[in-house]
Amino acid sequence: MIRLAVGVVWLLSWLPFRALAGLGWALGHVVASVPSSRRRIARINLRLCFPNWPESERRALVRRNFVCMIQMLLEYGWCWFASPGRLRRLMPIEGLEHLRALDGRPVILMMPHFTGLDLAGLRISMETPVVSIYSRQKDAWLDAFFRSRRLRLGTGIIFSRQQGTRPTLRALKDGYRLYYLPDQDFGARDSVFVPFFGVNAATITGLSRMAAATKAVVLPCYPRRDAGRYTLVIEPPLDAFPSADPMADAARMNAVIERQIRSIPAQYFWMHKRFKSRPDGERDFYAKS
Structure with missing residues (x-):
């Protein structure tokens, strides 16, 4: 079944990008009309993050x-199979000068979970060697397939989350740029609770810790879906980062991500349980009453 799905995605990769977008628009509206746990999670997240919005707007x-x-899922064929030339045309880069100004220095590209993030990772690897961290898949064939697709251009290396941070830090020091996704809930144990849209959220401190360990410059970035294509936006580096306070750094990171989300709110991963971990004594937002 998994291999059949991959075959379908390969076939979809031959469709024009605008045709995929139209198909995703139609399927997305159908899926959104069906009650599901993901729809429920997204509604809870938006109620927490935008409490002053009318319910109809949320x-x-x-x-x-x-x-x-759904558009992102259909576009994986482009991510996995499109030629470098097609990828360049699909996703121009805005702010590439910020990265090029840091030639010879360690860089962390801070990428929140927006649709298009896998395309963006592949695209930026065409400009600079990239190291990234991934979660292993339970299915061995699927895990090997994902690895091969992420490495298909020969412009990067990846390490699993289970390998820890040492290989990643070594790669950063060796000249690779880290493509880092720090904005999901990985549990309270290795996190601090800082505001995200005014709600305490378990937030990992890996960004500031790795920047401090390697003296890396942090460049916030995100993929913005435009009409018929994406644009990878690379923002200016965070100044005076990291500080001596990991909690303050985590709060600052969340504030940057908030600003990015407000510019393209429909393109963020709202279906993730971002507020699953709670400080002691706080209720579970996702528990069914």
């Missing part, structure tokens, strides 16, 4: 979010 955003997520 529900409309959930529908648009489903469209963006």
